[in-house]
Amino acid sequence: MSQVGTLEAGSRHDLRVGVSPDAPDESQVLDESEGAFGYAHSYETASRYDGPGLRVVLWLSGCLLRCSYCHNPDTWHLKDGTYVSAQHVIDRLGAFAAALRALDGGLTISGGEPMVQLAFTRRILAGAKRMGLHTAIQTSGYLGDRVDDRFLSCLDLVLLDIKSSDPETYRVATGRELAPTLRFAERLAAVGKPVWVRFTLVPGLTDDPANVDGIARFVAPMKNVEWVEVQPFHQLGAFKWKAMGLDYRHVNTSAPTPDLINRVLEQFRAAGCRAR
Ligand code: SF4
Secondary structure (H helix, E strand, O other): OOOOOOOOEOOOOOOOOOOOOOOOOOOOOOOOHHHOEEEEEEEEEEEOOOOOOOEEEEEEOOOOOOOOOOOOHHHOOHHHOEEEEHHHHHHHHHOOHHHHHHOOOEEEEEOOOOOOOHHHHHHHHHHHHHOOOEEEEEEOOOOHHHOOHHHHHOOOEEEEEOOOOOHHHHHHHHOOOOHHHHHHHHHHHHHOOOEEEEEEEOOOOOOOHHHHHHHHHHHOOOOOEEEEEEEEOOOOOHHHHHHOOOOOOOOOOOOOOHHHHHHHHHHHHHOOOOEO
């Protein structure tokens, strides 16, 4: 049984490993005791990037994907996170609630993958809603089949990573199947849940024009998709792969050029998406 700890403000770029060595494996469906406790990496208090307005961003532990360009491999395993109570997280959030409301912001839960610890995530989102905060998650959608209407009712926005439109490219990039993500996107469209689609542009991996067009054509008819955000690959997480002794495939991958970013943005816009 992991020791209950406290979560301190930090950054997505902090390296945190081996904090809770007794944690279960993230591939198990957790008995979460209705989400009273869970594993978290850190939280940031002033993001203007992960949803509208000023955001607190909570980085949860646990992810079943293994994206070759992931900048936070220290969020893959529950054992690398701090075991905390949901109430502790909600109390920390409460200290910022007035400022977040005043600046039209709220809470974004990212990771890792928030759906690995579904009940824990839902409990924190519900706590944020009780404070009158806008709520969002960032997710790959891979575990979207686990989500019920109760979970969706706590959410104002989904930042949905669609990493590829080609199943083979998706598998090479993430080690998993694409279909659950597309299924989740279609479900969010069917219920009209606001979505910002996020696409990580990795030269030599996801930049093929046909791959981009495939995402654009899939997303364009979805009225609930407010934005497509193109996220350029960067090397800020490379040091974590090295520190954790992981085999990093992108040592020699460059950030996309402005011309490539513009080409991809124009592909999305030509299909009818609002893209930035
Ligand atoms: S889904 Fe996110 S956290 Fe998981 S491996 Fe991919 S980039 Fe990393």
